[in-house]
Amino acid sequence: MESVPVRCPACRRDHMYVAPAYPCPCGSPTAPPLLRGAPVTTITHRTWNDDWVTARCGACGRHDQWPQPELCCPCGAVLRIPVRPVASIGRAPGTASRPVRPSHIPLPRTAAAPRPAFRPLTIRTARDAVGAAALYLKWLGYRDVVQPAARPSSRIDLRAAGLIAQVDSTTRATALRDVECLWLNALSASVSAVLFSLAGYAREARERADGLGIPLFVMDLTGTPQPVNSPADELVSTGA
Template sequence: MAESVPVRCPACRREHCFTPPTFPCACGAPLTLPVLPGCIPELLEHRTWQESWVTVRCPSCDRQDSWPAPELGCACGAVVRLPVTPPPGPDCRDAGLGAAAGPGRTPSPTSAVLRPAFHPVTIRTARDAVTAAAQYLKWLGFAGVRQSQDRAISGVDLRGPGIIAQVDPTTHPTGLRAVECLWLHGMGDAALGVFFSLAGYGRDARQRADDLLIPLFVMDLTGTPQPVNDPADDLIRMGPWRPR
């Protein structure tokens, strides 16, 4: 079990014992985020896609990847982000950018991916909607996207390396719970969760997706997804996570 570190809230000065999160590395070893002891936490007032990830090197396989930045919620209502020990070597310069844009992704906020025109799949059935979403993810650059085998249990429709997606083909706006469940599955799989909906999203669902940095897309019956929040725009512009 990871060793707890003391953290003092910069807003109310209350002290907490924080246990750094542990994630499964691609090599199979558990990787605990190396929170800096005695660190000064950053008061989190606004989340951005880049700053929500930190670059960490696995001590077992030496693989360098990016993971969700460790955060702590205080009883006073403040949320703080905790700095981690930067990886050794020349890649330490990445730490100066605050975070990467996702697991295995090199920070490149000004880059833009050039793609051919997207050829949509006309949506007539719920299965067509899933097929259209899969085609769009492949067009974005995610390889190996396939229909999930555990859809009835997890609610996840599509899976691929570093990516999961859910498709809501109903005529009702997608709700808050669906967005939160997708985020939880993405955290468990160390993958980016992307949502596609035919009827759009409720206001609370959109707000939570913005907070959790989940890309949201809406699709019309032509099968052409359109971004509805900043994380979706960033995904179109920057493309999928690339292994280092």
């Protein structure tokens, strides 16, 4: 596999980086070609265009979208590794000129074990919302997911091995106080925390959750949670 030297612009630490390979639909492992000698950049926010790059399968010639190569430096910086652009000429016959995001590629940095498609629970009541969140946590790989018969004063709706979760089924956006209370409960129990909401999150709540590393999900009435911050994206990518 091709490797390139990488120097972190934040701490000046040197690394040797090898781009991970993912399977093309034809079955051949494919990795974006790295651009040797180009400066790396520190990721401060994410966009679709920056998180995916076009790569060509050397076996079948297919052009497709693949995760942008990234490196997590021990100093905490996440570095974007430049890749060589793929020319549009010589495109494999029948391949679209503008690839779409493939369902067979995991999120950047982590290739999780394949999971079956999530089968949601339609939400008609607040209890359904908790049940849908419990199913989702099991789908992510959490063990021993327990739903209390009655909601405790701590407002913890679900417990699993190493995890507690809260489900906000109200019609208001989840507030900063909800995030902080969940974090304090998780801290006292030495476990991780996840938060689900039907109405979304206040800006201050999202910012605080990002700082605390709490995954945030929103759910619609079909019962399908969607990640809304980076910790949630990472959880979906890696699983429990």
